[in-house]
Amino acid sequence: MKYLDEYRDRDVAQALIRRIAATVTRPWVLMEMCGGQTHSIVRYGLDRLLPSPIELVHGPGCPVCVTSLEMIDRAHAIAAEPEVIFTSFGDMLRVPGSNGDLLRLRSRGADVRVVYSPLDALSLARANPTKRVVFFAIGFETTAPANAMAAFQARKQQITNFSLLVSHVLVPPAIASILQTQGNRVQGFLGPGHVCAVMGFREYEALAERYRVPIVVTGFEPVDILQGISMAVEQLEAGRAIVENQYARTVARDGNRVARELVGDVFEIADRKWRGVGAIPKSGYRLRAEYRAWDAERIFDVGAIDTREPERCISGSILRGLKKPCDCPAFGKECTPQTPLGATMVSAEGACAAYFQYGRRATREVA
Amino acid sequence: MCLGIPGEVTEVHEDRGLKFAQVRFGGITREVCLECQPDAGVGDFVLVHVGFAIARIDRDEAARAWDVLEQIGQTDEVKPFKDDNPFRGAP
Numbered sequence: 001m002k003y004l005d006e007y008r009d010r011d012v013a014q015a016l017i018r019r020i021a022a023t024v025t026r027p028w029v030l031m032e033m034c035g036g037q038t039h040s041i042v043r044y045g046l047d048r049l050l051p052s053p054i055e056l057v058h059g060p061g062c063p064v065c066v067t068s069l070e071m072i073d074r075a076h077a078i079a080a081e082p083e084v085i086f087t088s089f090g091d092m093l094r095v096p097g098s099n100g101d102l103l104r105l106r107s108r109g110a111d112v113r114v115v116y117s118p119l120d121a122l123s124l125a126r127a128n129p130t131k132r133v134v135f136f137a138i139g140f141e142t143t144a145p146a147n148a149m150a151a152f153q154a155r156k157q158q159i160t161n162f163s164l165l166v167s168h169v170l171v172p173p174a175i176a177s178i179l180q181t182q183g184n185r186v187q188g189f190l191g192p193g194h195v196c197a198v199m200g201f202r203e204y205e206a207l208a209e210r211y212r213v214p215i216v217v218t219g220f221e222p223v224d225i226l227q228g229i230s231m232a233v234e235q236l237e238a239g240r241a242i243v244e245n246q247y248a249r250t251v252a253r254d255g256n257r258v259a260r261e262l263v264g265d266v267f268e269i270a271d272r273k274w275r276g277v278g279a280i281p282k283s284g285y286r287l288r289a290e291y292r293a294w295d296a297e298r299i300f301d302v303g304a305i306d307t308r309e310p311e312r313c314i315s316g317s318i319l320r321g322l323k324k325p326c327d328c329p330a331f332g333k334e335c336t337p338q339t340p341l342g343a344t345m346v347s348a349e350g351a352c353a354a355y356f357q358y359g360r361r362a363t364r365e366v367a
Numbered sequence: 368m369c370l371g372i373p374g375e376v377t378e379v380h381e382d383r384g385l386k387f388a389q390v391r392f393g394g395i396t397r398e399v400c401l402e403c404q405p406d407a408g409v410g411d412f413v414l415v416h417v418g419f420a421i422a423r424i425d426r427d428e429a430a431r432a433w434d435v436l437e438q439i440g441q442t443d444e445v446k447p448f449k450d451d452n453p454f455r456g457a458p
């Protein structure tokens with residue numbers, strides 16, 4: 001178990017694995033919903049340490065990965081407009097659209113800049129009054145308060161040369177969509193801890209009840225993940241389906257009230273297309289009507305954008321838990337982090353990229 | 368891209384009516400908006416995502432989380448170079 005050896009709380013982790021082994025009596029499929037959890041699982045080889053009846057599949061937990069190709073191409077078109085300074089997080093600028101990534105666009109003369117925070121993009125707009133500063137606002141609920149604050153401040157201070165290209169995604173509708181998938185295999189979820197730190201988990205309670213599925217709000221450290229799995233397996237074995245909070249040291253049932261109110265003031269729920277997965281109703285945020293003047297999608301008319309994903313990419317099945325990265329014939333061959341073909345390889349947090357980075361070749365090797 | 372990163376508040380200030388802090392991550396310090404964690408003060412530890420404090424945590428939690436985030440390569444967001452665990456000092 002060479003990976004776990006590098007982990008400080010290895011003994012606690014091993015005790016949890018023994019506990020899970022003592023509980024489980026039949027096969028169960030669990031899905032984690034956070035790219036950080038995916039990374040931890042693959043990095044420490046947790047899935048291989050679990051007793052074999054338990055299978056972990058990796059959900060659409062990386063917001064960079066699921067940003068639609070259409071939206072990325074729209075970002076490219078906007079970045080190429082005159083007087084535009086186009087900004088986003090470093091990860092997002094490296095994701096290839098139909099014609100390379102945004103950083104390559106920069107080498108062809110576009111003003112594309114990496115910012116640490118959306119508020120930095122707002123400062124950039126203040127400092128460059130003759131330029132039009134656009135921030136590519138992507139992310140799950142964790143990122144929404146920061147993006148909302150940038151929009152809120154832009155409106156309050158009437159900074160009119162700033163706008164946001166919003167492509168926000170939400171976790172609960174994605175869970176519902178996965179559970180409605182024909183042939184769904186997922187029987188329990190590890191909920192995303194930091195998303196719930198912001199939003200709380202009341203919405204997850206409705207999902208657990210409606211779909212009779214256990215959801216355990218879980219942190220990202222190996223001990224957290226193993227404990228989350230243990231709690232989910234105990235529920236499944238006992239025929240229960242409720243929301244439990246493994247990560248209570250950070251997550252409260254109602255989340256962060258100030259952050260939720262800020263998000264609600266700025267954004268409203270909208271349909272959203274997810275890369276690899278397709279359209280999911282009411283699964284994203286867009287700016288409210290009062291923020292029209294700061295909405296890059298309305299300000300920049302770049303026309304209709306038509307995109308096609310490579311047919312051989314199976315990332316849609318991976319993100320729904322039907323397949324694993326190693327089931328893809330292109331994995332590690334035509335498709336690598338340097339030449340990604342689909343959603344789950346485009347960012348380091350995607351499942352295909354994590355498998356590639358840690359040298360996974362077969363779906364379930366003997367540990 | 369979806370995780371908060373732990374840091375220590377080293378100074379608090381206001382800018383245009385908003386609460387901000389200097390927060391130390393690894394070798395570098397960044398400005399972080401405290402509007403959603405208004406009670407955090409100097410010496411407190413916060414989980415920060417894209418320049419925004421989303422939760423308060425304690426020092427042990429911060430140190431543990433930092434170790435794991437380092438090992439899974441998730442501290443790049445705040446930190447342009449490799450460094451020791453800022454909460455434990457040099458190994």
Ligand code: SF4
Nearest residue numbers: 313314328335342352
């Ligand atoms: S390896 Fe590449 S082509 Fe295959 S599923 Fe993953 S992203 Fe798609």
